[in-house]
Amino acid sequence: MKEIKDLVVPDNLSYTDAHEWMDKEAVPSRMGITDYAQDQLGDVVFVELPEPGTRLEKGEVCATVESVKAVSEIYMPVSGTVSAVNTELEDRPELVNSSPYGDGWILEITADDPAALLSLMDHGAYLDMLKGL
């Protein structure tokens, strides 16, 4: 398992306390799970994705990530509509491990209220949260 200092936490992304990241600069916004989350989960072997066009509330389950250890649910960081899913993960779930912020992205979300993204943690706050764990 990685030490906190070895974790990648990009400073241009927003974060949730359930270890999801979201790109607040793009519309629609991409989201995925953080380096910490993929490291904790271990090797991901399956990702279940929602149908594009699904509308979900903040905190609702939007995807499921299965690793050799456990099945974990991924929650909507903000309320909105799923505008795209990363179908590449169906055949290559390991991308979530190897590139959590890049090719391992999970969904694109069109937020109901773009301002809602401002309520998420910035990278400093997220790092502080990790240090407290």
Added chain:
Amino acid sequence: MTGDYASGGLVFKESLLWEKGKKGRMAFSMPLSDVPVAEALPPAMAGDGPDFPDLSELEVVRHYTRLSQWNYGVDSGMYPLGSCTMKYNPKIHEKLAALPGFATAHPLLPESLSQGALGLMFELQEMLKAITGLDAASLQPAAGAHGELCGMMLFDACFKARGEKRTKIIIPDTAHGTNPASAALCGMKPLSLRSGPDGILHAEDVAALMDENTAGIMITNPNTLGLFETNFAAIAAIVHEKGGLVYCDGANMNAVMGYVDMKRMGVDVVHFNLHKTFSTPHGGGGPGAGPVCVTRELEPFLPVPRVVKKDEEFALETDFPGSIGRLHAFYGNFGVLLKAWAYIRTLGDDLKRVSELAVLNANYIRESLKDEYNLAYEGICMHECVFSDKGLKALGVTTLDVAKRLIDLGFHPPTVYFPLVVSGSLMVEPTETESVEELNRFIEAMKRIRKEAESEPETLLQSPSRTVVGRLDETGAARNPCLCGGM
């Protein structure tokens, strides 16, 4: 004898059946066919037969005997697999199940020729009612999750009868994963309820979620952290106030028999895992039995047929118009019901003692290992105790490495990485089966592993080394499963 049971003794290697034998060899002689040869099949239906190996009887016997020696069961040693309740299965159960009257019974026999089997089922229903304090029972569900599904169907039927439609259900974050699945199958959307920092549920959190569109709550008690939900009655009152129903996942009934009256606690439906609580053999996927007990209000909806007593005769009754219908072919997993009946009859009032010892044993382990391993929650536990990986991470070892090393020392690993609310959880359920000497050996093995984690972590990382195969590539097995033999 130390806390190291495994030996480096003789273990036979064994190849696949397809790699053994010789063309033309066989285990028995088929009698000559006296049936005329049929006309040729249409070509679409004809083809080569399956590629069966040609083997002698002795080759087959040795093959499976050797494989069985690679296995580990509760008859070989301690099996502290938390949440699964791997207690010893007394051999008298097998003896009773083998009585010809039971073993050769056919489910299509008329009731008049099945009085023994029906009588046993009726008695078991009565015993389960007495143990829960509830009013009626059905033995049909074939496993715990099936019992949950039955419970959710009963909820649904009850609301329909009341002319209501409720679309949500409250499920704690410590629940078995099958709980939300069972509710979702009945068209209810699970609302996740977070447990408190003390590992249990709090009434005010339930009050915040419970409304007139919510069917109720599914609570496991004791919960999957091995803790008793002390706020259960208050939570049930909140749910009932809004017209909801309370489902208790009774998977952990082992800990509370004779101590908890489910009805007085506010439960409307509870299921049993007979294969856990009443010690019928399980593992490897079955067989199980998940009977439900319900309140008077829900009784009309129970699955049919129901085993009833009319005068002095036992009968199967289907005339219950409100019933959710049939849940299982025939009447459930009868062999499991029979063994559970035998367990309850053998122990009688001592079922209470079963729960006492299950709780005592778990607390003995918790207290004995709390300095070596981080306890996820302080305080007295019920039938199982949960440790986290705090303190292990810094040494560069994981919960999985501890579990694998235990195999090398001759113990079945505990449950790992469940419940999800605990980081790297390691859940130990010794059950009432084990003696204090056996518990001490397990504790000694766990302490030794903790020392090794500091002094020689490589030993953990490379374990198991005494098994026929070493550390398995779990990722490779999940991503590229090879499910064919002899290819």
